[in-house]
Amino acid sequence: MEPALQQQADEQRVLDIIAIAQHRDQEALVRLFDYYVPKIRAFCLAKQPGANLMADDIAQEVMIRVWNKAHTYQKESASLNTWIFTVARNARIDYLRKNSRHQSDIDPENLWQDVVDENADPFKDMQHHRDQKRIKEGLDKLPQEQKQVLSKVYLEGKTHQEASEELSLPLGTIKSRIRLALHKLTIYIKR
Amino acid sequence: MTHYHPSVEMLTDYAAGSLPLTHALCVSTHIEHCHECQQQLRKLEILGSHLFDDVPTEPRRLDDLKQNLLSKLRKSDRVSDNSHPKESTESKLDAFLEDYSVPKSLRQFVKKSYDQLSWTRLSPSFKIATLYNEEGGAQVALTRVKAGAHMPSHTHTGDEITLVLEGAFSDEAGIYRKGDFIQRGANHKHKPIVTKDAECICLTVLDAPIEFTGWFTRLLNPLIRRHHPFTRAEG
Numbered sequence A: 001m002e003p004a005l006q007q008q009a010d011e012q013r014v015l016d017i018i019a020i021a022q023h024r025d026q027e028a029l030v031r032l033f034d035y036y037v038p039k040i041r042a043f044c045l046a047k048q049p050g051a052n053l054m055a056d057d058i059a060q061e062v063m064i065r066v067w068n069k070a071h072t073y074q075k076e077s078a079s080l081n082t083w084i085f086t087v088a089r090n091a092r093i094d095y096l097r098k099n100s101r102h103q104s105d106i107d108p109e110n111l112w113q114d115v116v117d118e119n120a121d122p123f124k125d126m127q128h129h130r131d132q133k134r135i136k137e138g139l140d141k142l143p144q145e146q147k148q149v150l151s152k153v154y155l156e157g158k159t160h161q162e163a164s165e166e167l168s169l170p171l172g173t174i175k176s177r178i179r180l181a182l183h184k185l186t187i188y189i190k191r
Numbered sequence B: 001m002t003h004y005h006p007s008v009e010m011l012t013d014y015a016a017g018s019l020p021l022t023h024a025l026c027v028s029t030h031i032e033h034c035h036e037c038q039q040q041l042r043k044l045e046i047l048g049s050h051l052f053d054d055v056p057t058e059p060r061r062l063d064d065l066k067q068n069l070l071s072k073l074r075k076s077d078r079v080s081d082n083s084h085p086k087e088s089t090e091s092k093l094d095a096f097l098e099d100y101s102v103p104k105s106l107r108q109f110v111k112k113s114y115d116q117l118s119w120t121r122l123s124p125s126f127k128i129a130t131l132y133n134e135e136g137g138a139q140v141a142l143t144r145v146k147a148g149a150h151m152p153s154h155t156h157t158g159d160e161i162t163l164v165l166e167g168a169f170s171d172e173a174g175i176y177r178k179g180d181f182i183q184r185g186a187n188h189k190h191k192p193i194v195t196k197d198a199e200c201i202c203l204t205v206l207d208a209p210i211e212f213t214g215w216f217t218r219l220l221n222p223l224i225r226r227h228h229p230f231t232r233a234e235g
């Protein structure tokens, strides 16, 4: 999609989430459903290929959370994509916890907050846009091998160890590819 | 000022949602008060959202799922007419009543205050309270050591994460203060000492039981084991 059209579509979705928060606009929810549900399902299937029922359950749960928590979304502190990503990530963690053989008592709800920024200010907004843009542009330029490892970790939800086994690469190589990528994206600054 | 943070790998796994819950508990508790890691996490989540946005989707008819969702929402909206659930004031009140403020991420286990946990005294100056034993996995506990006291010298048989909740302690490598996040590998032997000004409370996650190494403290090992899932009696 052209950048101008892309931006217009992004802005429309922000209007949609506001419409849901302010007057329970179901049509707005349907538009968000059409855009996000295929992505959420793909995000779940990346973790467990073929698990269509799980993908449907999680996608539905995410849309319920969007419906109920729309009023907590603040455009000053995160893009809508980032917000939905964190909601989907949290729903996936929750689902896997409840359906795993060794069910954990630790409630992930307390550990992974959906991005909420209590003191959003205009400077942060600018900063956020800058980071957003820088990371997007950086990601497009990353070598395929670094992008592949990032996808393993983020989309497939693999630990570094699991990524190393699947790609038949030493753990050290996985770590250094991720560090290199994060460094290029200016996320990781050596302390 | 926090000087010791989770590694960037650990933060990445946390942002991606693949970090084990026991470890995530420590990271989350650290992040609550670490501005630096909050910033890094925010960027890692932006990265995640771009990867999420680019994920290849497959064509599939979703009409049934959509209708199902909409009817669910209509039902739930009818049941609870207040669409903005009220924040519970109870937890805020509890946090206000105690000496130390318990981090949000620990409230599930520490309802009111650290004092109300069931502490096991392992020496006159050293107490431990198990928060959670994961089945076939790690142990999450709080340790509480008196001001100026030596923590028993010990060796880990697995990885250990220590997060300082209150007070400070030091070992051969440095001094660790409130908020510091320390990760040690297996077979790391150390002799921590709590600073003289105040008691020290730490959150610890152990992948395997610790072994105390002194002749006297060797007596403690059976006690510690009783508090660890690997050695807990079945049933």
Ligand SMILES: [Zn+2]
Pocket (backbone or CB within 6 Å): B002, B004, B005, B006, B030, B031, B034, B035, B036, B037, B038
């Ligand atoms: Zn930190």
